[in-house]
Amino acid sequence: MKEETKEEIKNYIVDFVHHLTRGEEFSIDKLRRGYPFHALFFPDEALVSFKLERRLVTKMGQEFYPRIALIIARENYSEAYTDYEVSGEADEGMINKINRILDELRENRRKPNANEEWREIVASRTHRSIPVKVIADLYIGDFRPGPLFLEIKSPLPNLDVCERSKKKILYFKAMNYGRKVEAYLAFPYNPFVYREKYSHSITGRIMDLEREVLIGKEMWDKIGGKGTYNELLDLPEEVKEDVRKIIRERFFC
Numbered sequence: 001m002k003e004e005t006k007e008e009i010k011n012y013i014v015d016f017v018h019h020l021t022r023g024e025e026f027s028i029d030k031l032r033r034g035y036p037f038h039a040l041f042f043p044d045e046a047l048v049s050f051k052l053e054r055r056l057v058t059k060m061g062q063e064f065y066p067r068i069a070l071i072i073a074r075e076n077y078s079e080a081y082t083d084y085e086v087s088g089e090a091d092e093g094m095i096n097k098i099n100r101i102l103d104e105l106r107e108n109r110r111k112p113n114a115n116e117e118w119r120e121i122v123a124s125r126t127h128r129s130i131p132v133k134v135i136a137d138l139y140i141g142d143f144r145p146g147p148l149f150l151e152i153k154s155p156l157p158n159l160d161v162c163e164r165s166k167k168k169i170l171y172f173k174a175m176n177y178g179r180k181v182e183a184y185l186a187f188p189y190n191p192f193v194y195r196e197k198y199s200h201s202i203t204g205r206i207m208d209l210e211r212e213v214l215i216g217k218e219m220w221d222k223i224g225g226k227g228t229y230n231e232l233l234d235l236p237e238e239v240k241e242d243v244r245k246i247i248r249e250r251f252f253c
Contacts (some may be wrong), residue, residue, distance in 0.1 A: 001224060001231050005075045009068055009232075010239045014063055017243050020056060021250045028251055032155040038158075048251050056155075065188040066152050068232075069138050079141030086149065087133035090174040098170045100162055105206050114208035121174065122245035128217050135167040138186075138223070141189035144182035148222070155187035155200065155215065162206035169212065 001009075031047040032039045045076060066082045073080035101117050101183040139150040149172045151165040162185070169183040185207055192198045195215055207213050214222055220229040 001073065001229060002075055005071060006021055006231070006235060008071050010049070012067060012071065013236065013239050014242050014246070016059075016067075017246050019054065020059060021246060045247070048247060051061040059128060061152075061154055063219075066137050069152060069188075069220075069223055072220070072228060072232075073138065073140055075123045075224065077140050077142050079139075081139050081141075082137060084136045084139035085133055086136060086139065086172060086174040086175065087131070090132045090162060090171065091125045092128045093124040093132045093178065094121050094174045094177065095130060095171065097124035097131065098167065098174065100171075102167055102206075105166075106159065106163055109207065112204070112206060112208040112212075114211040117170075118173070121170065122177070132171050132172050134175075136168070136172075140223075141195070143182070146182065147176070149183040150179065150186045150214075150219070150223075151184070152186050152188065152219075155198075155203075156199075157185075157203060159202050159206070162203055164246055166206050184214045184219075184222075184223075185212060185216040187218040211214060 028044050028047070031044070031051060035047060035050070038050060043051070055166045069189070070080055070082050075225055101110070101120065105112060126178040134149075137147045138148075138150040149169065151168055153161055153165060157165070169185065172183045173181060183202075190198060192200075198209065198215055203209065203213065217229040220232055221227070
């Protein structure tokens with residue numbers, strides 16, 4: 001990444017923390033009274049983390065990761081957007097087949113296999129078109145060799161999230177039948193550390209893990225090129241003290 005990109009990411013992280021903590025109506029004293037038994041086991045900093053965790057996790061998924069992905073993408077691409085609507089037409093038979101496949105996967109009546117599913121979808125063409133639209137968490141229109149569509153989600157998604165994400169991915173591919181496009185469910189990090197250890201059963205029930213899912217390093221390097229993930233890992237350490245200062249001033253002064 002360019003130094004300008006790294007600086008933009010670091011500035012965004014600090015700004016994100018400012019907005020995350022703004023308007024919170026609690027103090028350390030209130031936290032100690034509100035969570036007296038937690039206070040037996042955890043230091044004050046951990047109580048703050050506990051209080052902020054749910055809001056933090058939600059905002060990181062909805063705003064934090066997509067925004068950082070966008071900053072990185074815009075270093076190399078001019079047509080990069082978050083929360084981007086892609087609309088067009090797709091073959092009615094292909095769409096109907098996609099919906100049937102999703103039902104079968106959800107009900108455990110088949111195992112995910114992206115290649116076999118796509119063969120079935122293509123074989124179901126009726127040559128009658130219907131309007132279709134999907135919204136990408138990150139869309140890069142001038143990605144090479146063709147547009148890139150990402151659903152950026154938590155690496156432990158529930159069944160509904162997996163199904164909706166796969167539906168968007170397949171609808172996008174159906175809209176672009178005959179064109180070179182890429183579409184994935186993308187996880188910003190991997191709680192299992194190693195790709196071969198990733199074993200969230202719900203994801204594996206719906207998604208072809210090898211062909212439809214980018215995990216951790218794969219996602220960031222896909223967007224920014226080889227080495228992006230390793231460079232990204234260095235940035236939080238560089239702003240850690242700024243983040244801690246915000247927390248101290250907000251809750252400990």
